Amino acid sequence: MTVIKHHAYLFDATRCIDCRACMVACSVENNIDMDKTRIWVAGLGVTGEYPELQRGTMVYHCMHCDHPDCMSACPVGAYTKAEDGPVTYNPDLCIGCRYCMNACPFGVPHFDYDKGIIEGAFIDKCTFCPQRIYNGQEPACVETCPTDALEYGDREELIAKAHARIAEHPTRYIDHVYGEFENGGTSYLILSHVPFSELGLPNLPETPVNEVSEKVMEMTIPFALGWGAVLTAVTTGVALYDNKKKAASKEKAETTK
Amino acid sequence: MTKTISRRDFLKLGAASVGALAVGQMLPPMVAKAAKENGVLNAAGDGVISTMCEMCVWRCGVLAKIKEGRVVKLDGNPEHPHSRGNLCPRGQSGLMNTYDPDRVLTPLIRVGQRGEGKFREATWEEALDLVASKMTEIKNTYGAEAMVFSSTHNLSQPLFENLLYAFGSPNYGTQRSLCFNAMIVANLMTYGMEEPARIYDDKLKYILLTGRNLLEAISTSETSDLSHAIDRGAKVVYLDPRYTKTASKATEWLPIKPGNDLAFHLALLNIIISEKLYNRPFVEKNTVGFDELKKEVSRYTPEWAAPLTGIPAETITRIAHEFADAAPHTLAHNGWRTSNFVNSFHTQRAISILNALMGNWDVTMTEAAGEESGTLGAPPQPAYPRVSALRLDGVPWKYPVVPFKIGVFQELRDNIVSGDPYPAHGWFISRQNPIMSLPDRGKTIEAFGKLDFIVTVDIVLNDTAWFSDVVLPEASYLERYDPLLPVGDKVFLRQPVIEPQGEAKSALWIYKQLGERLGLGDFFQYEDEEDYLRQQLAPLGVSLEEVKIKGYAEAPETPHAAESAEKSWNTPSGKIELYSDTLAKVGFPGVPTWEEPPQPAEGEFYLLTGKVATSTQFGTQNNQLLHKYSDDPRLWINAKTAASLGLVDEDWVEVKSSVGQIHTPLLVTQAIRPDCLYMTPGYGHISKGLKTAFGVGASDSTVHVTFTDPISGGQALSQTFVTIKKA
Amino acid sequence: MKLNLTVQPRFRLNFSPLVWVLLTLMGIAFVVAMMRYAFGIGVISDLSYSYPWGFWISFDLFTGVAISSGGFLMAGTVYILRIKEFEPLLRPSVLTAFLGYIMVAIALLVDLGQPLRIWYMMIHWNHTSVLLEIGICVMSYLTVLAIEFAPVVLERFPKVHKVAHLIHKFIMPFVIFGVVLSTLHQSSLGSLLLIQPSKLHPLWWTPILPIMFFASAISIGLAMIILESSLSSRYFQRGLETHLLAKLAKAIPVALVIYGLLKFGELAVAGDFGYLFTSGTMSILFWAEILIGVITPIIWLSIKKNRESANGLLTGAIIVLGGMILNRFNVSWFAVKHPDPLFYMPTFMSNVKYFPTLPEVAVSLGIFAAGILAFGLAAKYLPVFEAEHEAEEVHQSLHGLQPIRASADD
Ligand SMILES: Nc1nc2c(c(=O)[nH]1)N[C@H]1C(S)=C(S)[C@@H](COP(=O)(O)OP(=O)(O)OC[C@H]3O[C@@H](n4cnc5c(=O)[nH]c(N)nc54)[C@H](O)[C@@H]3O)O[C@H]1N2
Numbered sequence A: 001m002t003v004i005k006h007h008a009y010l011f012d013a014t015r016c017i018d019c020r021a022c023m024v025a026c027s028v029e030n031n032i033d034m035d036k037t038r039i040w041v042a043g044l045g046v047t048g049e050y051p052e053l054q055r056g057t058m059v060y061h062c063m064h065c066d067h068p069d070c071m072s073a074c075p076v077g078a079y080t081k082a083e084d085g086p087v088t089y090n091p092d093l094c095i096g097c098r099y100c101m102n103a104c105p106f107g108v109p110h111f112d113y114d115k116g117i118i119e120g121a122f123i124d125k126c127t128f129c130p131q132r133i134y135n136g137q138e139p140a141c142v143e144t145c146p147t148d149a150l151e152y153g154d155r156e157e158l159i160a161k162a163h164a165r166i167a168e169h170p171t172r173y174i175d176h177v178y179g180e181f182e183n184g185g186t187s188y189l190i191l192s193h194v195p196f197s198e199l200g201l202p203n204l205p206e207t208p209v210n211e212v213s214e215k216v217m218e219m220t221i222p223f224a225l226g227w228g229a230v231l232t233a234v235t236t237g238v239a240l241y242d243n244k245k246k247a248a249s250k251e252k253a254e255t256t257k
Numbered sequence B: 001m002t003k004t005i006s007r008r009d010f011l012k013l014g015a016a017s018v019g020a021l022a023v024g025q026m027l028p029p030m031v032a033k034a035a036k037e038n039g040v041l042n043a044a045g046d047g048v049i050s051t052m053c054e055m056c057v058w059r060c061g062v063l064a065k066i067k068e069g070r071v072v073k074l075d076g077n078p079e080h081p082h083s084r085g086n087l088c089p090r091g092q093s094g095l096m097n098t099y100d101p102d103r104v105l106t107p108l109i110r111v112g113q114r115g116e117g118k119f120r121e122a123t124w125e126e127a128l129d130l131v132a133s134k135m136t137e138i139k140n141t142y143g144a145e146a147m148v149f150s151s152t153h154n155l156s157q158p159l160f161e162n163l164l165y166a167f168g169s170p171n172y173g174t175q176r177s178l179c180f181n182a183m184i185v186a187n188l189m190t191y192g193m194e195e196p197a198r199i200y201d202d203k204l205k206y207i208l209l210t211g212r213n214l215l216e217a218i219s220t221s222e223t224s225d226l227s228h229a230i231d232r233g234a235k236v237v238y239l240d241p242r243y244t245k246t247a248s249k250a251t252e253w254l255p256i257k258p259g260n261d262l263a264f265h266l267a268l269l270n271i272i273i274s275e276k277l278y279n280r281p282f283v284e285k286n287t288v289g290f291d292e293l294k295k296e297v298s299r300y301t302p303e304w305a306a307p308l309t310g311i312p313a314e315t316i317t318r319i320a321h322e323f324a325d326a327a328p329h330t331l332a333h334n335g336w337r338t339s340n341f342v343n344s345f346h347t348q349r350a351i352s353i354l355n356a357l358m359g360n361w362d363v364t365m366t367e368a369a370g371e372e373s374g375t376l377g378a379p380p381q382p383a384y385p386r387v388s389a390l391r392l393d394g395v396p397w398k399y400p401v402v403p404f405k406i407g408v409f410q411e412l413r414d415n416i417v418s419g420d421p422y423p424a425h426g427w428f429i430s431r432q433n434p435i436m437s438l439p440d441r442g443k444t445i446e447a448f449g450k451l452d453f454i455v456t457v458d459i460v461l462n463d464t465a466w467f468s469d470v471v472l473p474e475a476s477y478l479e480r481y482d483p484l485l486p487v488g489d490k491v492f493l494r495q496p497v498i499e500p501q502g503e504a505k506s507a508l509w510i511y512k513q514l515g516e517r518l519g520l521g522d523f524f525q526y527e528d529e530e531d532y533l534r535q536q537l538a539p540l541g542v543s544l545e546e547v548k549i550k551g552y553a554e555a556p557e558t559p560h561a562a563e564s565a566e567k568s569w570n571t572p573s574g575k576i577e578l579y580s581d582t583l584a585k586v587g588f589p590g591v592p593t594w595e596e597p598p599q600p601a602e603g604e605f606y607l608l609t610g611k612v613a614t615s616t617q618f619g620t621q622n623n624q625l626l627h628k629y630s631d632d633p634r635l636w637i638n639a640k641t642a643a644s645l646g647l648v649d650e651d652w653v654e655v656k657s658s659v660g661q662i663h664t665p666l667l668v669t670q671a672i673r674p675d676c677l678y679m680t681p682g683y684g685h686i687s688k689g690l691k692t693a694f695g696v697g698a699s700d701s702t703v704h705v706t707f708t709d710p711i712s713g714g715q716a717l718s719q720t721f722v723t724i725k726k727a
Numbered sequence C: 001m002k003l004n005l006t007v008q009p010r011f012r013l014n015f016s017p018l019v020w021v022l023l024t025l026m027g028i029a030f031v032v033a034m035m036r037y038a039f040g041i042g043v044i045s046d047l048s049y050s051y052p053w054g055f056w057i058s059f060d061l062f063t064g065v066a067i068s069s070g071g072f073l074m075a076g077t078v079y080i081l082r083i084k085e086f087e088p089l090l091r092p093s094v095l096t097a098f099l100g101y102i103m104v105a106i107a108l109l110v111d112l113g114q115p116l117r118i119w120y121m122m123i124h125w126n127h128t129s130v131l132l133e134i135g136i137c138v139m140s141y142l143t144v145l146a147i148e149f150a151p152v153v154l155e156r157f158p159k160v161h162k163v164a165h166l167i168h169k170f171i172m173p174f175v176i177f178g179v180v181l182s183t184l185h186q187s188s189l190g191s192l193l194l195i196q197p198s199k200l201h202p203l204w205w206t207p208i209l210p211i212m213f214f215a216s217a218i219s220i221g222l223a224m225i226i227l228e229s230s231l232s233s234r235y236f237q238r239g240l241e242t243h244l245l246a247k248l249a250k251a252i253p254v255a256l257v258i259y260g261l262l263k264f265g266e267l268a269v270a271g272d273f274g275y276l277f278t279s280g281t282m283s284i285l286f287w288a289e290i291l292i293g294v295i296t297p298i299i300w301l302s303i304k305k306n307r308e309s310a311n312g313l314l315t316g317a318i319i320v321l322g323g324m325i326l327n328r329f330n331v332s333w334f335a336v337k338h339p340d341p342l343f344y345m346p347t348f349m350s351n352v353k354y355f356p357t358l359p360e361v362a363v364s365l366g367i368f369a370a371g372i373l374a375f376g377l378a379a380k381y382l383p384v385f386e387a388e389h390e391a392e393e394v395h396q397s398l399h400g401l402q403p404i405r406a407s408a409d410d
């Protein structure tokens, strides 16, 4: 196997048969509660009118964004983006604010709404199966896929592969590799025969979603210092002026007396 | 259809019940002793054990991951040709089959009324003694033929057959007549073999799928093969009244009118023969009966077929041309559950012949390696006793060309009910759920009512066990040894990855114990499971220990006929029989001949059945993992039809046939012909012993009418016509 | 400063029906909160995978923080700008803010999945997180408010009265710090939504959300002071500083015009005018917010007569608050689009509808009731309105006017 510099997946919607083997595999591999899941099938199902029909489904889990919004949003830094791709979550830090759920444009992290404080309610999401990928195995969802709709490998190579596939079958695919640039690039790359929006994917710009908020955050400290300085200046100015005025009126009063 | 098909509730079991937990929280017993001993596991109890899936009959190779002495994950074995590293959803859910909280873990003896579901736990001694004494009693009083045996294909079936043939009963029911009889018998009549293997190589250009929903009715490797063929750009034409997931990936979907596939294929033959598009040298050299065929199909023009099939004549003509153009890299897939209508045998013959005309033998089709490897050993055993009694299912006296081993399962019951030609008194069932899988559930239950004694071997209290007198718990496929499975040039081993839970035992053990109690011990000459396997392996010169570690042994394939200079087929003529004398002799048409299928009357609909990826037949709906990821079972109806009947999505309707009725919610969809309805099989369980599945969905078996194809004996599973009204 | 321990004589709280109602609401909220702690948020709320934030965030956090902005406005006005005539409004505003933030904190303790870890925010800093900024600001500001409000409590006890003086003496740094913190978190409440460009409707999402939030917080704060003074004057039968409130009221239209210009200017720049009439419910919500929260109050409060009558002021304040609270609900809830459940999704993901449950509302009501009760107690036992006499004298001497005495039962 080639050395993987940046772990990534390639999902090809033209191949996915919605068999859900990946979903079952993930639940077993990661020991997910029966009423939870880290991975699901999205899409509009069957569209069109009999007998002119089409179907598009896509397997949805964490995109392992290059600029993870979950990570950007989390106040306590419970998320980590590994140098080589995976975005992981650390329940030991989580305060349960669920801001990451709001932040993730893909609606990936989900929360234990049915757990009290003793059991501990946490976020869960796809981890990229580190226990497998760092032991020479493919992630559980990828490995089992009977049609190779899900593939795993190095991001650069998968991007090249995806473009090669489009070039080879130009009529089959929409000429775009979703995730190559979306949200600043994701580690989950998607090929499709139906518009990506039909697969439930948001239309995202190439700049990461968190770019604006991170810029604003960068400005916070300078702004606070500046604003503090301005206020101090104003305070002093007003105080000086006030005292001067007071003194003047006192003087005036005294002189008039 | 922008609606969510599934808003299924995940298991809403309370926090206290197992259901809310993850699989890992219900992993009880420890890893198999054998695995520990042979060093597959390290000191911490971690490692990987090779075995085989049994969530369906495809039997993919499985690598069971063991952690701290417990099995925590199943992965596809890359070395096994059926899995090639992948497992389907059912294979992935295998842990839950073993850890199903509803597993039966001790022998059960009925205490209440039959069908009441009241049992008491018993020891193996007691249960086996009881079964043996009842069977002996029946044999002594009414003859061995009064015991019916039935079982669905599984690895220990040779031992099951040992039991029944040694016992001396001719009455053997298998799932085959509910499944692929039409295909098997057609291939036997044409090629002299049950099912040729298909070759999906890089050159494969054109595939014609007749109702083979390969992307949902999954056989991991073949599903993968088809998918990759499509990916490479092979053209796939798919005939199905439903827009299945396979239809959505096919190049062309033809929503054919049910039962008329025969007309379509006859028209293809017509064009191919009349326009001389066939491979003449191949046909001349390897087939017999071309002239008879040519004469018969000359009537079946595409114009004739168009109104019958609902497919325009030009389309049929075009497909005939495309198909022939791609020859020999072209394949007409027979299908698997091919018994749809009483004319299905002819459909299957037409498909087999279509392939022969293309000369695609050894290009896209070849002789299957077969599961019986001549190279394996077996324990010695005496000859079976002669059986002279007639079979209750009418083979061969009513079904002259149906092989004995295959039978016509659904026809047993009438004779049990009527007691003609003789009454049956007992039924021994293993790994099968006839209450659900046979059509007309009412009739099956009625037949059960005529019997003095019913015993079922299963891993859960399935619906059939629910009506049984004794239930014998088999160890699950992750807990037991089974006889070896030859695939290609290897033989694969199923071995326990955990010790059996409770008192569950392997079939090898159960049958031997029973055999001994029935005085048939000579037919079970092995000490235990490992001894049986050693005897099997003896001719290969490989030790069981070695096989346990690798999971398989190399076994040179028995060279098949194809490799000899002159091809010959195992038919009376030694050639591919386009015209079959065998058929003609027993009064059936020797070449495929049009037979008008019955049609629904005004106001009636075809009721279709067909698999979904997330369950196998009638046995996995109780698997919590599969339950979790399955769509809610609903009755599919075409959106236009629904509108014309004033029905909307999720309405509850009453579905009625001549034999029964059910209530079910609707799924209004574009994905089905307007004259058809569809139900997912396997729901509507009766057994309350299946806590996850009980109460979910309705059973199509309740409304299925029994119609048997007179030639192949296949049950016409799409030939049930129903009315619906708002419930 | 002289001590005045005579609390409003006609104010009696002795378990009047109102108090019973408040206590009952608090009791219910307590029980609900205990259930939530025992069995999980899902048991009592309609929050889901699609709606991680609901009524609590919109009401308790977004609205709660906004309506507490009077505190920093008055602190800034009185201390920094030294506009001493507003002093009578200072303490009630600071008290409102103090209680407001405490309520926010309590609500968050219910909403957070791991309430016991709320302090993690102080040690595990993710500097890109807007929520961290809000958390830190709110916590710090609560401290500042406590310091600002401390003299009021301390004055009650003659023995520690010196401490009060001490605080007074060094109040300025805290005031400045408080204003900075408030500016930051009022605006960063808007920044919180910056990370949802794909989820928040373009009529609301803009990179200048923080500025919009700050701008609107000013009108909200001013309106809140008017509302709170009007109501307390009615319930506690004390003088209503109409002249002061009128001045505040005069500032509101100015703030709103700026806000409105920003809002439409931003839409124009972003090229989002198209959505103004074409987004169905979203367009309606947007216009409702603008009409109620911006246009109507600009007109209403530009009319002098309205500014100078107690009822006119109260009405104006309520309109502003109504519109602006709608704004907070819009940005944090109504206009946020959550992932649709598509073809196949597990149930816990497919609940895209959200409607707060009774228990959810009960929690907020209970906390609100506690706030009112606390305000009442403070008003009764602490010299919250102490400064008013002083100011009245100043005022009378300046303008020769009598303050209007409005009370519920005249
Ligand atoms: N996931 C899963 N996979 C399985 C199984 C399972 O239970 N679950 N079972 C295994 C077994 S035992 C078998 S036999 C195979 C069966 O696999 P398949 O042969 O694919 O059989 P089905 O899924 O039963 O039916 C296939 C299709 O036939 C269509 N059909 C019905 N009537 C007609 C007709 O008159 N003409 C045409 N052209 N189509 C018709 C139905 O709409 C359905 O989509 O699957 C195997 N694989």
Ligand SMILES: Nc1nc2c(c(=O)[nH]1)N[C@H]1C(S)=C(S)[C@@H](COP(=O)(O)OP(=O)(O)OC[C@H]3O[C@@H](n4cnc5c(=O)[nH]c(N)nc54)[C@H](O)[C@@H]3O)O[C@H]1N2
Pocket: B054, B152, B175, B178, B179, B180, B337, B430, B431, B432, B433, B434, B436, B437, B438, B439, B457, B458, B459, B460, B462, B474, B475, B476, B477, B609, B610, B611, B616, B617, B618, B619, B620, B681, B682, B700, B701, B704, B717
């Ligand atoms: N309506 C309708 N009827 C059909 C079909 C359809 O599509 N629709 N399909 C037809 C087809 S293709 C087929 S092949 C037949 C299948 O018909 P059956 O063979 O009767 O049905 P299965 O559900 O496969 O039965 C398998 C049984 O084996 C049990 N089992 C599972 N694992 C083990 C084990 O390790 N040991 C033992 N002893 N038991 C085990 C399961 O609990 C289950 O009860 O049904 C046919 N009938």
Ligand code: SF4
Pocket: A061, A062, A063, A064, A065, A068, A069, A070, A071, A087, A103, A104, A105, A106, A107, A108, A109, A125
């Ligand atoms: S998809 Fe969502 S959860 Fe996953 S890395 Fe991106 S922002 Fe985070």
Ligand code: SF4
Pocket: A073, A074, A075, A076, A077, A078, A079, A089, A093, A094, A095, A096, A097, A098, A099, A100, A101, A123
């Ligand atoms: S819920 Fe946990 S992981 Fe998500 S943002 Fe809050 S603290 Fe971070």
Ligand code: SF4
Pocket: A025, A026, A027, A029, A030, A038, A039, A061, A062, A125, A126, A127, A128, A129, A139, A140, A141, A142
């Ligand atoms: S990578 Fe692992 S955790 Fe993520 S969806 Fe796949 S199996 Fe689940």
Ligand code: SF4
Pocket: A015, A016, A017, A018, A019, A020, A021, A022, A023, A059, A144, A145, A146, A147, A148, A149, A150
């Ligand atoms: S396993 Fe592969 S084909 Fe099946 S649903 Fe998942 S991605 Fe699609």
Ligand code: SF4
Pocket: B053, B054, B055, B056, B057, B058, B059, B060, B082, B083, B086, B087, B088, B089, B090, B091, B092, B218, B219, B220
């Ligand atoms: S096809 Fe699926 S269920 Fe059948 S043996 Fe293979 S993995 Fe198991």
Ligand SMILES: [Mo]
Pocket: B175, B178, B179, B180, B336, B337
């Ligand atoms: Mo089958």
